[in-house]
Amino acid sequence: MTICNCSELLGEVNYSELLDAEVLSQLRSELQRLNTQYPVRSVDGLHDLLLYLGDLSRVEVSDRCDLSSDPQSADNWIASLLDQGRIIQLSIADEERFVAAEDAARYRDALSIQLPSGIAAALLEPVESPLVDLVSRFGRTHGPFSKEDVGARFGLPPDQVNGVLVELGQNGRLISGDFTTPEQDNEQTSTTDKQWCDANVLRIWKQRSLALVRQQIKPASPEVCTRFLIDWHGIGRRRNGPEALLDVVEQLQGIALPASCLERDILPARLPDYRPGELDELCSTGEALWQGRGKHGTHDGRIALFLSESFDQQTLPPPADEVEDELADRIRDFLTSNGAVFFSAIHSAVGGFRNDVFDTLWRLVWNGEITNDTLAPVRSLNRSTRSTASSRSGQTPTGRRTSSRRSGRARSQRAALLPGTEGRWSLLSTPEEGTFSPTERRMEQTQQLLDRMGIVTRESVTAENIAGGFSAIYPILRALEDSGKIRRGYFIEGLGAAQFAAPERGRTTP
Numbered sequence: 001m002t003i004c005n006c007s008e009l010l011g012e013v014n015y016s017e018l019l020d021a022e023v024l025s026q027l028r029s030e031l032q033r034l035n036t037q038y039p040v041r042s043v044d045g046l047h048d049l050l051l052y053l054g055d056l057s058r059v060e061v062s063d064r065c066d067l068s069s070d071p072q073s074a075d076n077w078i079a080s081l082l083d084q085g086r087i088i089q090l091s092i093a094d095e096e097r098f099v100a101a102e103d104a105a106r107y108r109d110a111l112s113i114q115l116p117s118g119i120a121a122a123l124l125e126p127v128e129s130p131l132v133d134l135v136s137r138f139g140r141t142h143g144p145f146s147k148e149d150v151g152a153r154f155g156l157p158p159d160q161v162n163g164v165l166v167e168l169g170q171n172g173r174l175i176s177g178d179f180t181t182p183e184q185d186n187e188q189t190s191t192t193d194k195q196w197c198d199a200n201v202l203r204i205w206k207q208r209s210l211a212l213v214r215q216q217i218k219p220a221s222p223e224v225c226t227r228f229l230i231d232w233h234g235i236g237r238r239r240n241g242p243e244a245l246l247d248v249v250e251q252l253q254g255i256a257l258p259a260s261c262l263e264r265d266i267l268p269a270r271l272p273d274y275r276p277g278e279l280d281e282l283c284s285t286g287e288a289l290w291q292g293r294g295k296h297g298t299h300d301g302r303i304a305l306f307l308s309e310s311f312d313q314q315t316l317p318p319p320a321d322e323v324e325d326e327l328a329d330r331i332r333d334f335l336t337s338n339g340a341v342f343f344s345a346i347h348s349a350v351g352g353f354r355n356d357v358f359d360t361l362w363r364l365v366w367n368g369e370i371t372n373d374t375l376a377p378v379r380s381l382n383r384s385t386r387s388t389a390s391s392r393s394g395q396t397p398t399g400r401r402t403s404s405r406r407s408g409r410a411r412s413q414r415a416a417l418l419p420g421t422e423g424r425w426s427l428l429s430t431p432e433e434g435t436f437s438p439t440e441r442r443m444e445q446t447q448q449l450l451d452r453m454g455i456v457t458r459e460s461v462t463a464e465n466i467a468g469g470f471s472a473i474y475p476i477l478r479a480l481e482d483s484g485k486i487r488r489g490y491f492i493e494g495l496g497a498a499q500f501a502a503p504e505r506g507r508t509t510p
Contacts, residue, residue, distance in 0.1 A: 018484030019179065020209040027205055028143045032064075039066035046077045047086050047100060054137050055090065055097040055107070088116055093155030106130045111154060135164045136173060139198035143205070144179035146195055165196050175202050206482060217489035225455070225492045232454040233270060240273045242282065249279075249288050249305045254314055254448050255464065256293035256302035260382045263375070280374040290375065291428060292366040293317070299381040299420070301366045312429070313436050313444040317467060319367045327352060327360045332369070335427045340373060343421035358418055361425065372423040380419035439476075446476040450486060450502035457495045474498070 029035040033049060040046050040061075049064060050056060056064075058078065065074040078098060081087040087098050090113055099107055104123050108115050110130035127133065138150055147165055151158040168174040174196045197205075220228075230236065233251065248270045257266055267274045282288035286308055293302040306314065330350040335341070338349075347357045364370045372378075436444075445466070449456050456477065458470040466472060477500045480486045491499045 018209065019205050020212055021180070023208045023212060024143050024180070024205060027201070027208065031141045031143070031201065034063060040064050040074075040077075041066045043077045043080050046074075047081055050087060050098060050100040051102065053141050054103065054134065055092055055099045057095055057097050061098065085118060085120070088119065090115075093153065106133055110134050111156070131161075131164050132167065135161065136168060136198075139168070139174055139196065140201065142198075143201065144195045144197045169196065173199055175199050210481060210488065213487060214489045217487075217491060219490045219493045221493050229454065235269050238272060240271050242278065244271055245274070245278050245282060246287065246307070249282070250307055250310075251452050253306045253310060254304055254445070255452065256304050258296065258300065259303045259378050260300045262303065262305075263379070276375065276379065280376065283375065284373045289371055289428070290378075291316075291368050291371055293368060294321075295362075295366040303378065310444070313441060314448075316368070317465065319369070321363065321367050323360070323363050323367050323369070325360070327356060328364060331357070331361060331364060332427065335370065335425065340424040340426040342424055343417070346425060354418065358421060362420065369428060370425055371428050372425055374423040376422040377420040380422060383419065442473055442476050446473045446480070449473070450480075450500070454502055455491050456500045456502075457492065458498055459495055470498070 026035075033040075033053065040049050046061065046065070049061075058075075061078060062074040065077070067073050070076075078087070081098075082089065086101055088101055088104055090097055090099055090107060092107070092111065092113070101119060101123055104115050104119050105125060106127045107113050107130070108124075109127050110133070115124075134154065135150055138153065139145070142149075147158040147161045150156070150161045150165070154161075165174060169176055175198075176194050176196050179195045179197055234248075245267075248267065252266075263274070263276050263279070267279070279288070283290065288305060289308050289311060290303045290305050291311075293304050295301040327350060331346060334346060334349045338345070343358075343361070346361065347354055350357060361370065365372075446456075449461065449464070453460055456473075461470045461473065477486070477488075481488045481500065487501045489499060489501065490497055491501055
């Protein structure tokens, strides 16, 4: 079985477009304890700071201390901690820095530094992965960085650091990507090489960036949303031709539409000069197909359109009806062996009364198992429904009486057809189990909803009768938002807060 997760489907993320530079600047200050909210105010506070950040110079210590009452507080606290043996002074990258005594062995083993005397023996035990520990802490307390940044901090060759970064990346503790550009980065972090970011830091950065975007969105009224949806579907625009029809099918695919309204209302509203034969051409050439989605009334039902290349990936609803009888099985077996065939061939092969074969065939059609290479039989059913009353009275739909005498000429095959049997019939193919994972199918379904609606809400998903409801696609929507593919916000007044908008694609969102 194919196993796939959302990140694999979404591909590489351009973080520099997704994440806000101002948010990063504020987050960096917090991570480095440079914001004025929690300055160091005591000896113990300075010791905790060194355990959290690692090595700091005297200036870096002062920048993080509250010196309002005594400008010499930082120096006094440093002297006190040195006297107590709680911190030590080391030369790192040609700079004197202070390190918590608990980290003495870690710096010794990672950087090959000579330690001062007087350190407790319990703090000198060898450390298993000292450089990994230092680099990991560097990542937790910084924004995006490169191997050059780490190398410069610890006085190490960048290539030596790179192996550690790759190891942390493989463990999921660091994420690589294009996080910033020189214009975005106030610290001018090197962007000539691959950038890295701690996974938790990236998560916070994304959450805050997305929250900022949501705050900038002003909800629109339902009336404005209606106008947006009309424009989103191109209603009122002048567009025609096979490519335009393919665009419409792509946007509508998967939704169950009343067959009687499809070519009378739905398609003409989007394609003003639409002709029924255009959709037949797409079906006959294999570019599009249709599937029954349940019978409605005597001769009507709902059908869904698809681009043929997308059908196998769709998450389809369960059959509306279990069609289990001997005649249905014979029809299935015949179509499995013979592919697309005319109704006359089906009738000849399976036997029985023609009307029985016709009724069973259409039960399988409305059940979503069989399709046709044209929509002609669907149109014929609707026309026969409209003309039933007048035909029974011996009149045509226009009121003219039909002749009771038959021509001596043999009736053509076309004239002998039952309305609703035109075209060639075939079984809808089912992909082999495991071809597409559940995640792939849900991703395709979610992308389809976004393309059709522009804005996906809990209410709109409920209206489409999707298996599992909104909770089934919510994880996909969240993953798309996290990757910057869509935006979450309160777009429409009066609906729930869980609203997701697709990219604008040249159209205006509410």
